[in-house]
Amino acid sequence: MPTLSGPNVTIRRVRPADHDGFFALQADPEIHEMFGGSRDTYRAMTREAADAVVERLSSHPFAWVIEHGSRVIGETRLDRIDMQDRRASFAVGILDPQCLGRGIGTEAMRLVLRFAFEQLKLHRISVRVLAYNLRAIRAYQKCGFVIEGHEREAAWVNGYWHDDVIMGLLDREFR
Structure with missing residues (x-):
């Protein structure tokens, strides 16, 4: 897996030392909700949880750490890659x-999408995002993703049902 670099971010494979980076991030309750977690399931980052993140990313063939200013700030993945139909989530x-x-x-997404379309030769990438996560929807749209539909009441968050927005991007649409 190559390291992908842009002006502000580096996308690279996880390293054992990233445990400290993920632990330093702690956990943010608002970010937890944007990923579909409820307030009552929020837990502060522990050393064990940071170890679990590093282990999960290490065992995934297409998972990267997002680094900004020499600090770990997040992760990105291509999941369910299907080379027959040339698609992934x-x-x-x-x-x-x-x-x-x-x-x-957005910069991190563009680096991974360029890799997916140019190196892996994928035809289609899909995402699903909670309908209330407007920041993520805007970022996906900046990269060319198109809203294809909604999955109604797909996530139970904070005692209410929320829709998922289904978005897709084809290789010819990637900007």
């Missing part, structure tokens, strides 16, 4: 609240 998470709304996540 995509996930990205900026875990540092100081890095939200600054274009860092």
Whole structure:
């Protein structure tokens, strides 16, 4: 897996030393909710949880750490890669609240999408995002994703049902 670099971020494979980076991020309750977690399931980051993140990313063939200013700030993955149909699903998470709304996540997404379309020769990438996560929806749209539909009442968060927005991006649409 190559390291992917842009002006503000580096996307690279996880290292054992990243445990400290993930632990330093702690956990943010608002970010937890944007990923579909409820307030009552929020837990502060522990050393064991940081170890679990590093282990999970290490065992995933297409998972990267997002680094900004030599600090771990999140992760990104290509999941369920299907080379027959040349498609995958995509996930990205900026875990540092100081890095939200600054274009860092969009830059990270573009690096991974370029790799997916140019190196892996994928045709289609899909994402699902909670309908209330407007920041993520805007970032995906900046990268060319199109809203294809909604999965109604797909997530139970804070005692209420919420829709998932289903988005897709084809290789010819990637900007």
